[in-house]
Amino acid sequence: MPQTLSQLFALDSLLEPDEIEIRDTVRRFADDRLRPHVAQWFDEARIPVRELARELGSLGVLGMHLDGYGCAGMSATAYGLACLELEAVDSGIRSLVSVQGSLAMFSIHHWGSEEQKQEWLPGMAAGEKIGCFGLTEPDFGSNPAGMRTHARRDGDDWILDGTKMWITNGSVADVAVVWARTEDGIRGFVVPTDTPGFSTLEIKKKMSLRASVTAELVLDGVRLPASAMLPLAKGLRGPLTSLGEARFGIVFGAIGAARDCLETAIEYARVREVFDKPLAAYQLTQAKIADMALEVGKGHLLAYQLGRIKDRGEVTPEQISTGKLNNVREAIAVARECRTILGANGITLEYPVIRHANNLESVLTYEGTSEVHQLTIGNALTGEAAFR
Template identity: 70%
Template sequence: MPPAAKASPSGPPPFDPYDPLGLDDLLSDEDRAVRDTVRRWAAERVLPHVAGWYERGELPVIRELARELGAIGALGMPLTGYGCAGASAVQYGLACLELEAADSGIRSLVSVQGSLAMYAIHRYGSEEQRQQWLPRMAAGEVIGCFGLTEPDHGSDPAAMRTRARKDGSDWVLDGRKMWITNGSVAGVAVVWAQTDEGIRGFAVPTDTPGFSAPEIHHKWSLRASVTSELVLDGVRLPADAVLPGVSGLRGPLSCLSHARYGIVWGAMGAARASFEAALDYARSREQFGKPIGGFQLTQAKLADMAVELHKGILLAHHLGRRMDAGRLRAEQISFGKLNNVREAIDICRTARTILGANGISLEYPVMRHATNLESVLTYEGTVEMHQLVLGKALTGLDAFRG
């Protein structure tokens, strides 16, 4: 057996209410540097403005933000080459946590750019496609989007109706995609379509005739985010637009797994921001002659929130280490997304009760995070889909189709 760890001569460090388990000890100096860089950028460039963007339902500076995120290495972080940072999975996760602590819409911008569009091209594209798109996407000069979900086919992408047919050496695409983050500002869309060879992916320049991306309005969630429909009416592409490295659902599903991993971390960012707002409020808000943090029921809420928040961060760390070791399975990512998003929403709702009526004000981040997480709960796999993924893994029986 290894020798027992020796106690520090000065004893354990003081209890930190913002890091009660001492999870910061799990990080290397480089990890902390990445985290602190993203946290500082979000504090300076997002937090002063995001409540206004959310209230107005817009992200007017998305192209500017994308270039800034590229400059700090946050786009395509875990990818190597082509101007990408080659960061570890844990470092990418830490960045997602800090971005979503500012707003889910900002984390979605980064996630769709790097974990979906760039990841698809990096893993399944030709060398020419990688050279054409990835350096500019890593720099934030070109924004990407990922066209999989359709108006009538969300959880069942195998039934997609978007079709690509051969016409001589060209491909012609027709169909619709729905709820596409970054769609109307993208320079390239990775679109998945049915072909005679099975489902294939295509790198579609968005200035191609027949392609349009009308923005979706009237959202009550992810309001500081660009969400669009993709319309493909006879979009003609050359033969080399197809991603040559994959056919079938394995391609888009592997991209989704990569993006879901970022959500495991990101959801804890929204939860952390809400917990910290509630903790600070409980220390200063007075009722019946003392701060409400001095009442047992408030302390019980704060204790339960802290437990679930830091368990979720610990789970994200564990999955990140497994990804870095090449041992992370898709079912384990489903485990993380199911747990962390569900617990994050509960933390936000509990935080709202501590803030009382102030909890619904955009002066505080809690209601904004709670409504954003309603979308995060659904996209890239609903609760039911992740339950069935885990159920199949546990029993060996497939319940997806009756």
Template identity: 70%
Template sequence: MTRTPDQLIDFDALLTEEERMIRDTVRGFCDERLRPHVADWFEAHDIPDDLGPAFGEIGVLGMHLEGYGCAGTSAVAYGLACLELEAVDSGLRSFVSVQGSLAMYAIHRWGSEEQRNHWLPEMAAGRAIGCFGLTEPDFGSNPAGMRTTARRDGGDWVLDGAKTWITNGSRADVAVVWARVDEGYAGFLVERGTPGFTTHDIGRKMSLRASITSELVLEGVRVPDSARLPGATSLRGPLSCLNEARFGITFGALGAARDCIEQTLDYVAAREVFDKPLAAYQLTQAKLADMVLELDKGLLLALQLGRMKDAGRLPHQAISLGKLNSTREALAIARTCRTLLGASGITTEYSPIRHANNLESVLTYEGTAEMHQLIIGQELTGEAAFR
């Protein structure tokens, strides 16, 4: 009997040898270094300080970027790495995604050569951690409304404002902070310890507990002009970074779904109800069939988007298609798997309830499901329905 959720579509046959090798390397690292501990990290609402260097050792931080100590892999290989990381926990994939696709990508794409040389090799190795300060307490889906400002004062800039829901915030050595300026919008590199710059962790989360989420507060924070990202002069700067992160989520959320299905397959084969395995019941098999169908469709969509990205022809509307589908279907799969696990499904001994809690956040961040529906709708109709 087929027990691998993607075996029916022979997914491995669609990958190159290098892509499979990278995928297997990340999977082995996850099984050895992350999976045995992730339930405890989730319970403790914390992650180890040495995760950055550990991720740096296997080359997943900024792995899809070229030069400066980055691996320069294909987009598909990066997506597969995200899938394996999120199969362990969305919070761990978020750590890698924020580091590489948001903070490092912002510096790589919009920074100066001096900024790239200073930060990217250290960040690729995990010796320096970054975060990405865009979302504000009153402005999430509408970043154009941000209230954080930066004003010129001689040769410096002075930043005032607050950012919230910032992954890696209190662990970051450098924050990429986006602010309003007279000319529009700009990004700044704010280092830990800069006077007036403080962070506060957000507690009592029921989701992404194996992840650090913080508020950034900037009160008269003075940085030199050399800390400004010279290439970013509009919202195109941060939005381009979000597209990079959304692409990784398209693959990543499917990893959480796959892990839920794999654990559920093992459970229903062993669990006996009325003197026969739970797997032998029609309703069980119907649920499993529907979940594998959605997972496999999502994998094929994600792979196609990855091939388009590697070919340099992936529009941001297609990324919205992938992010919306993967997160929505993964969350539905996690919830359904929980039902098949019965009472066992509400403990962290099994992963579906943890994945379901995490995916509630993944459905929302980097663009809510509703915003992605409107992005796709605008592309289909030519009408903007955001307001």
């Protein structure tokens, strides 16, 4: 009887019983509710965000690693496992959860006032309210310090002007956490999306993350009360801390996509006959599978280790960069190699491999490009900052 990847690496022996239960619960939801539809969503470039948000809220995964305000207060490792199972279906689903919980909700939870938390977090945890995170701009992705969006005082109010780009959930969100330059440095603002002057434009014709809503945010004289500013966030530390939370989910999520590709390729190779015997019986195929299994297994071990460090409150940005760089880079390599095992069938949406490969092209560069993470790790090891 063939072994599974989990058996080969004895992965369950590294998890607590409650973590396995959470993982299996999310996996069942993913298999029952998401897998039957995700290829069609990808093909049609649409996703029922509000419907899924409510279901994900009922499942308890929105902001599940946060405490209070309707959030589940689970461990970082449990949250990572949920991200892994969701991205094993599609990166767009994990992105929905990451942006909601690790970017928008985390920013309000970590940097917001009690009034802001009470107003937004319970509804967001339930999936009744959808959030987005406005940091990236058309000309400033890897260098957020150069952002042009600005906020100026007008009496007791703030006036926001600027543009944000590549914003997941942007055109369906009820609230946007927007980062802007002020006379007092970079500050964050909680912006209800029905505020006059706030508009969005959904980005179409994507070849990646098609089962995800991506938009441009336009702020044209958006007037907000003083209470809209996140009081505890000042400078780039605010948005970068939130990005670290999202990157952590990607460390787990990307390896979920790789696992799904590998499992698909193994199953296909076992039933596909070439020259009168299964494709899996050929040495070259087994060599590919063995090499990929090593990388996917090591990716799991790295993610689990980072989860344990984070649960102790000891994880550092360069450690998360290490996980994001390695696991996404290996995941996209695995997806491409699995495609070769499936041959021409690998380019159709009948199988998930090309969909994962396309999605991972986005995951490779968002939440920090590979080059940014290489420089972060290089800085940590040499003591020399080489970003400029």
